[in-house]
Amino acid sequence: MQKEIYLAAGCFWGAEHFFKQIDGVTLTQVGFANGHTDNPTYQEVYTDTTGHAETVRIQYDPLRVGLSFLLQMYFKAVDPTSLNQQGEDRGTRYRTGIYYVDPDDLPFINYAMSEEAKKYGLPLCVEVLPLRNFYPAEEYHQDYLAKNPDGYCHLPVALFEYARNNKDTRTQQKVQQYELLLKQFAAMADGETDTLALMANAAALIYETFHFWWTGFYRVVGEELLLGPFQGPVACMHIGYGKGVCGTAWKENRTLLVPDVEAFPGHIACSAASRSEIVVPVHNGNQVVAVLDIDSQHLATFDACDRHYLEAFVRQLP
Numbered sequence: 001m002q003k004e005i006y007l008a009a010g011c012f013w014g015a016e017h018f019f020k021q022i023d024g025v026t027l028t029q030v031g032f033a034n035g036h037t038d039n040p041t042y043q044e045v046y047t048d049t050t051g052h053a054e055t056v057r058i059q060y061d062p063l064r065v066g067l068s069f070l071l072q073m074y075f076k077a078v079d080p081t082s083l084n085q086q087g088e089d090r091g092t093r094y095r096t097g098i099y100y101v102d103p104d105d106l107p108f109i110n111y112a113m114s115e116e117a118k119k120y121g122l123p124l125c126v127e128v129l130p131l132r133n134f135y136p137a138e139e140y141h142q143d144y145l146a147k148n149p150d151g152y153c154h155l156p157v158a159l160f161e162y163a164r165n166n167k168d169t170r171t172q173q174k175v176q177q178y179e180l181l182l183k184q185f186a187a188m189a190d191g192e193t194d195t196l197a198l199m200a201n202a203a204a205l206i207y208e209t210f211h212f213w214w215t216g217f218y219r220v221v222g223e224e225l226l227l228g229p230f231q232g233p234v235a236c237m238h239i240g241y242g243k244g245v246c247g248t249a250w251k252e253n254r255t256l257l258v259p260d261v262e263a264f265p266g267h268i269a270c271s272a273a274s275r276s277e278i279v280v281p282v283h284n285g286n287q288v289v290a291v292l293d294i295d296s297q298h299l300a301t302f303d304a305c306d307r308h309y310l311e312a313f314v315r316q317l318p
C-alpha cells in the first residue's frame with residue numbers, strides 16, 4: 001500500500017533531500033504544483049509569474065510512517081509563519097503548502113496545522129489545498145543534493161541527520177501489535193460460525209491489545225444500527241442510517257477516520273471523553289451488516305495504518 005502527499009517547503013533541492021531521509025518514504029520527486037501554466041520550465045517558474053510552488057511529491061508506506069509524523073517532520077523544515085520566503089529564497093514559488101490528493105487526509109492536515117499554530121500563537125502562512133496540478137521539474141533538479149553534495153541548500157545539514165534518526169515508532173509498533181492481533185483472531189475465528197460470539201471476542205481482543213476508550217460493534221437491524229458487543233463505558237443503543245460517524249460509515253459504505261470528533265458534523269457523543277474515532281463497515285457480500293466503532297480519548301489516534309488492519313480484521317468475521 002502506498003499513499004501520497006505533496007509538500008511545498010521552500011527551495012525543493014533541500015526539501016527533497018530532507019524528506020528522502022525519512023524511514024517509510026518510498027519515492028520523492030521535485031516539481032511545480034498548483035500554478036496556472038501547463039508544463040512550466042524551471043526558468044518560467046523562476047520568474048514568479050506562473051503561480052507554481054516548488055513542491056516535493058512524497059510517496060510513503062503508511063505501515064511505516066503516518067501522515068501525522070510526516071507533517072511533524074515538515075514543520076521541522078519550514079518556518080510556517082514566513083510568507084513567500086524560506087531561508088534567503090523569496091517569492092511565491094517558495095511559499096509553503098500542503099497539497100493533498102486524498103480528501104480523507106484533510107482533517108489530519110487541519111489537526112496538524114492547529115497544533116503547530118498553538119506553538120506560535122499566530123495563524124500560519126502554510127496553504128492547505130487539494131493538489132490541482134503537479135509537473136515534475138527537469139531531471140537535473142531531481143535528487144539535486146545527492147548529485148551535487150556541495151550544492152546550495154537553505155536547510156542545515158543537521159536536519160538531514162535528524163530525519164534519518166527519527167522513525168515513526170508509534171506506527172511501527174502499532175503494525176507489530178496488529179499483526180499479532182490478526183493472528184490471534186484468525187485462530188479464534190477458525191471454524192466459528194457465530195458472528196455475535198466472534199464480535200464479543202473481537203471487541204475484547206482489541207481492547208486488551210490497545211486499551212482504547214470504547215471498542216465495539218453496532219449491528220444493522222432494520223433501518224438502524226443497534227448496539228452490539230463492546231468493551232468500554234455504556235453507549236447509545238440506536239443510531240439512525242446516515243447519523244453520526246457510525247451511521248455515515250454505513251451509508252457511505254466506507255471506513256471513516258475522524259481525528260477530531262468535534263470537527264465531524266453530526267458526531268454522536270456517547271461519551272464526552274471520546275476525542276477521535278474510526279468506524280469500519282462489516283460486510284456480508286456487498287452489504288453492510290454491522291460497523292466496528294473504536295473511540296480514543298486522544299486526538300488523531302487512528303490513521304491509514306489502523307484502517308488497513310481493522311478492515312482486514314473485520315473480514316475474518318463470518
Ligand code: SME
Pocket residue numbers: 214235236239243244245246247266267268269270271274277293295
Ligand atoms: N460516536 C459514534 C456513536 C457511538 S459511540 O462512539 C460508542 C457516532 O458518532 O456514530
